[in-house]
Amino acid sequence: MRVLLVEDESSISGFLKEGLEEEGFAVDLADNGRKGLEMALDFVNEYDIMLLDWMLPGVSGIEICRSVRKVNQEVPIIFLTAKNTVDDTVFGLETGANDYLKKPFAFEELLARIRVLMRKKTGEQSVFKIGDIQLDIDIHEVTKSGRQIILTQKEFALLELLLRNKGKVCRRTRIMEKIWDVHFDKDTAVIDVFINGIRKKLDDKNSESFIQTIRGVGYRINQEE
Numbered sequence: 001m002r003v004l005l006v007e008d009e010s011s012i013s014g015f016l017k018e019g020l021e022e023e024g025f026a027v028d029l030a031d032n033g034r035k036g037l038e039m040a041l042d043f044v045n046e047y048d049i050m051l052l053d054w055m056l057p058g059v060s061g062i063e064i065c066r067s068v069r070k071v072n073q074e075v076p077i078i079f080l081t082a083k084n085t086v087d088d089t090v091f092g093l094e095t096g097a098n099d100y101l102k103k104p105f106a107f108e109e110l111l112a113r114i115r116v117l118m119r120k121k122t123g124e125q126s127v128f129k130i131g132d133i134q135l136d137i138d139i140h141e142v143t144k145s146g147r148q149i150i151l152t153q154k155e156f157a158l159l160e161l162l163l164r165n166k167g168k169v170c171r172r173t174r175i176m177e178k179i180w181d182v183h184f185d186k187d188t189a190v191i192d193v194f195i196n197g198i199r200k201k202l203d204d205k206n207s208e209s210f211i212q213t214i215r216g217v218g219y220r221i222n223q224e225e
Helices: 010-022 033-042 061-071 086-095 107-122 153-164 172-179 189-201
Strands: 002-006 026-030 049-053 077-081 099-102 127-130 133-136 141-144 147-149 211-214 218-221
Touching: 002 010, 002 033, 010 026, 010 107, 026 033, 026 172, 033 061, 049 061, 049 107, 061 077, 061 086, 077 086, 077 107, 086 099, 099 107, 127 153, 133 153, 153 172, 153 189, 153 218, 172 189, 172 218, 189 211
Parallel strands: 002 026, 002 049, 049 077, 077 099
Antiparallel strands: 127 133, 133 141, 141 147, 211 218
8 A cells, every 4th residue: 555654753754654664555755744745636546545744844734634635535644643632633633634643652553543544445354365365454464275374565565456456457557656666667577576476475386377467567366266
């Protein structure tokens, strides 16, 4: 999932960015309100969730939230702020945010709130199963016939993306944007390396039986598996 993080305190933003990337998220970081507003509006339909500090230099998180809601009502927004009164919470939610997290907070709580909002947004289950292969997002586990398969963070994120779009072709450019946070044309051969790694770990004797290669386009999960 692709995240926009707008936070001007480097110690907080660095910690959150590192933690989210370790969990398989692609994170775009803005360290001031004006840059955050520009990124939010330029890529408003590409972000899966936005994390906004309230008090930012230049443009406040409230202003960013209001601007986003004028063009997109769907993308989940969480405020991260030191403001902690009931009135502040109500004001933030009425502005258009989906959730409100008071600083300081535990990273695990933020992660849990993100996952809850994403399930509400997509309306999808947190467990994906095709044949004897199962991926559980909540406990970050992949199994085959009940046997745990150890995947790297990137492999897990890539398999999750394919399963969320089962039956549809995931284009190589979209995979690069969602998994590697690359927004321009670049050599996409790295995708093939990770796909082959997933196939090998899943012990896919016929490399095309589960993850199908659509030549020159991308990859697709075989729903018949």
